[in-house]
Amino acid sequence: MPARDRLTVEDLRVSFARGSLEAVRGVSLTIAPGEAYGLVGESGSGKSLTCRAILGLTPPGAAVSGRITYGTTSLLDVGEEEMERLRGSRIAMIFQDPMASLNPVLTVGEAIAQIVRSHAPMDRAAARRRAVEMMERVGIREAAKRADAYPHQFSGGMRQRILIAMALSARPSLLLADEPTTALDVIVQAEILRLLDRLRREERMSMLFVSHNLAVVANICERVGVMYAGELVEEGPTREVLLDPRMPYTAGLIASMPGPRASGRLRSIAGAPPALHESAGGCRFAPRCPLADDDCRQQRIPLIDVGTHRQARCIRSERVSAMAAPVEPSARPERLASMEQDGA
């Protein structure tokens, strides 16, 4: 089924401990049919919780508010039974750790066939044929033979392929991918990314891809949202955001990646994100931001339009492009001085 439905998240809030710890603070985003949207942020930024809230998979004790609609269905209002039907059929999800998501005592063929049969009535033989077909589609060689193997007999990358086969077996129109390549090495990661990109286009699926790695998202997502401390702080077409970030945090993330022939020190963002209970009055990034002034610290900063289809939660966004990326103070001041001479 090609994607016809739009995912809309409005003012999503996820909090713990009766609202005293707010992990997701009013996130709004839209994913158009067939679009790949990357959600980027550090651990604790709320990106995974945002993703999980869509499928009602937040941990026990989490209070979720706001509105999430997929097509005409309001996902926060449907009952558990209806949600159960949606999961895997219209919306599927893959996770970071494929071993934890697979049943170790089921052969992978049985595991995929179970999913196939739970969404469409068919006999065992037909379900198995479909399972093998799905394994072939995700690039597992000798699929008919490998279908009888158990999860531990596969490498990490192959297990992730099996999870992708399971997720896609009921032909969902929206795929949620939560750091699906983080546990894999670069070669396997590159393969899985190519696979996801190909399958998404073939199936005309929408995708929400959550990652801490901007470069990974850059390779497969048309649009990107950057999260920081529970808030969406920048959003726009991936290329534009990466070429010309308008939020100092995004600029810092980009600058901290080692480029080809980089030399000297990596530019890093000093300090660490605020803890969940810290609720500064102003911009949550201000304590780490080289552009921050009193205005930034005193008022809540909304998402501001900074171009066509682009927003940034920054009142100094016009200065970001001129901003020298923040360099962490060195333990050796003389080295910093010599770096500046080098023009780094």
Next chain:
Amino acid sequence: MVPEPILVAEGVTKSYGSGDALRVFGKRKLASRPALINASLSLMAGETLGIVGESGSGKSTLARNLALLERPDAGKVIFKGEDLTKLPESALRRCRRRIQIIYQDPYVSLNPRMRVGDAIGEVLHVHHLVPRDRITARVRQLLDQVGLPSAAAGRYPADFSGGQRQRICFARALAAEPDVLIADEPVSALDVSIQAQIVNLLMDLRDQLGVAVIFIGHDLELVDFVAPRIAVMLGGMIVEMLPPQTSLDMAKHPYTRALLAAVPSLQARPSVAGEPIAELAGGFPLSGCPFWDRCPYRYDPRCEKETPPLVDVGGGHLLASFYVHSGMAGVSALHT
């Protein structure tokens, strides 16, 4: 005077799973490729050597054998002129603190029940590095060196973030006053903005203390950033060694180029990127080049039968590939 290398590995080889464990279950001995085959390298005092390779290429095995946490099956590990593999366990214990390892995951490499100060102090105490009454002061100094407040000494690892925990691991390793620090994917488990802080800290400590560093990773760009000289590992072997002042563009092994192509990047790298290769599935071939079944340029009949020798192709650039050796066509020629 020609400076002596501080650490030399000569033909280090290590196999696991000889089949004994499996025989208990009535299975026959499995043929397996050694995890480390004839690995040789040398490290000068204060030098930084990078080691890259995919998962399973033998990077961590090499690290453990260099630190003598495991005894190699064959080969020598010469530290300051002394072959560590010949030393009895008691003598080895004295040397061991000189080669320290930092691991990937700071969440599991610290004892959760031990206060940070005790974890660092233990090292000082065990190796008699400072008198008992000076331990607290030295712990404070080490914490300061890695950018943590002295109050950290009284707290438990759970109170710290991943980046801070890795700083604690650095302090603990430095407490032993090592000559060689092996950092085994020290930032792979950390967030991007924190990775940069930790990499900078490592480079600062190296420059301040003059400690030699072996920096292991699978992100070729990051390793290139930290280390002037890079060894590329594949199937337990070093298949390419890039000397200092050699940019990644000069990498010749098709595998090295594939590694480079696989690193997700914000910019395109047309001149450098190699052919993408398949992931390692089901282990390395038992004979021949460890890359022959995945190599996009396999053509030489020797590839499947013989192991290509590691030879100097100029200026200390070592390479093990029949494809490039036979000079048929440079890999780069195909891409320009």
